[in-house]
Amino acid sequence: MGIIFGKKKPISRVTAQDKAVLQLKQQRDKLKQYQKRIALTLATDRELAKKLLAKGQKDRALLLLKKKRYQEQLLLKTDNQLENLETLSHDIEFAQIELQVVEGLKQGNDALKQVNAAINIEDIERILDETREAKEKQDEISDLLSGGLTQEDEEAVEDELAEIIKEQMPNVPSTEVDVEEAEKSPHKTKEKTKQIPKEPVALEA
Amino acid sequence: MSETEIEWPWQYNFPPFFTLQPHAETRAKQVQAWKSLILDYCKKCKLYLIDVREASNIPLFNNSGINRKLEQTVIVSILSELQKTGHAAPIDKPKNRWEIYWHTLEEWSSMIYDYVSNRGLQGSVLTLYELSQGDDVKDEEFYEMQQEVLIKVLQTLEKDRKCELILSDDDQGVKFF
Numbered sequence: 001m002g003i004i005f006g007k008k009k010p011i012s013r014v015t016a017q018d019k020a021v022l023q024l025k026q027q028r029d030k031l032k033q034y035q036k037r038i039a040l041t042l043a044t045d046r047e048l049a050k051k052l053l054a055k056g057q058k059d060r061a062l063l064l065l066k067k068k069r070y071q072e073q074l075l076l077k078t079d080n081q082l083e084n085l086e087t088l089s090h091d092i093e094f095a096q097i098e099l100q101v102v103e104g105l106k107q108g109n110d111a112l113k114q115v116n117a118a119i120n121i122e123d124i125e126r127i128l129d130e131t132r133e134a135k136e137k138q139d140e141i142s143d144l145l146s147g148g149l150t151q152e153d154e155e156a157v158e159d160e161l162a163e164i165i166k167e168q169m170p171n172v173p174s175t176e177v178d179v180e181e182a183e184k185s186p187h188k189t190k191e192k193t194k195q196i197p198k199e200p201v202a203l204e205a
Numbered sequence: 206m207s208e209t210e211i212e213w214p215w216q217y218n219f220p221p222f223f224t225l226q227p228h229a230e231t232r233a234k235q236v237q238a239w240k241s242l243i244l245d246y247c248k249k250c251k252l253y254l255i256d257v258r259e260a261s262n263i264p265l266f267n268n269s270g271i272n273r274k275l276e277q278t279v280i281v282s283i284l285s286e287l288q289k290t291g292h293a294a295p296i297d298k299p300k301n302r303w304e305i306y307w308h309t310l311e312e313w314s315s316m317i318y319d320y321v322s323n324r325g326l327q328g329s330v331l332t333l334y335e336l337s338q339g340d341d342v343k344d345e346e347f348y349e350m351q352q353e354v355l356i357k358v359l360q361t362l363e364k365d366r367k368c369e370l371i372l373s374d375d376d377q378g379v380k381f382f
Contacts, residue, residue: 012369014380021329021330022330022332022378023375025331025335026334026375026377026378029332029335032340033334093329
């Protein structure tokens, strides 16, 4: 393979852990091959024992079966070893994943820190203060510019407002009150009607 | 390799098929037929390697039924034609031993990478043995792929940075990304 890998390769992405996993897996492959081999000999041994029995060589057949039995036990043992290897390689792979998770958390944490560092509490206070000052100044300016209104004007404005409200308010009760109360106590309605013309007079003053 | 149920095309029992035809047009058709026959045959028999010197042992090049053999030089010229499309490659200088790719290396590599992505095996290490002989790949087409071919396939993947081969004396594996 040397010819193909002759040129300089970029940094290898294979870690030491990968190599360890690979070695474990290779061990597992070897065990599997071993199992295949034993399974094959088991089958042939059985056939052989049958033939020997047919020939009447009972002793040899028995010997062969003993060997077969022993190999069957070996097969069981290799199964256990295989399991061990599998667990170990899975453990390593999982540990690698955990490492990646931790790495990810770390990066996220760092990013958050950087963003937070960009925001300074004092800066925020200063900015808010400045905004408030600017607003006050703005109010002052607009007061100065439109501040032509005297106390009297203010009162007039408020009176006008009150008048508008009153004009709108009585509309609802006036019809009901007129119908019902006009029969029972005409004086009260008269007082009301007298009050209404008074107000515009007060306004004109 | 088992010679089970190969459906020979009609040409296979047609004696002139085993002699290179002088007429250019006929020859082109003949070579074309041979090319697809070789690939089909290798695919069915899972044959990754053809040794031209022993070609007469393969029924493909030796039809004992009609007592016809394909000349070694003709075999080489047809294999050279296959080489142009990436379906074969000589592995020695005298062009005696040929690797046959009934799927091109690129096709194989995408097949293997599909398998890897379907199983979420990116980032994990696999041995070459489990990739070609393991129980998990029994139903895949690349099951029992020859190691040399497998390595070449993985090298094409490596160029795309989709895997990295780990090849040392006792380690033979690949890490996918």
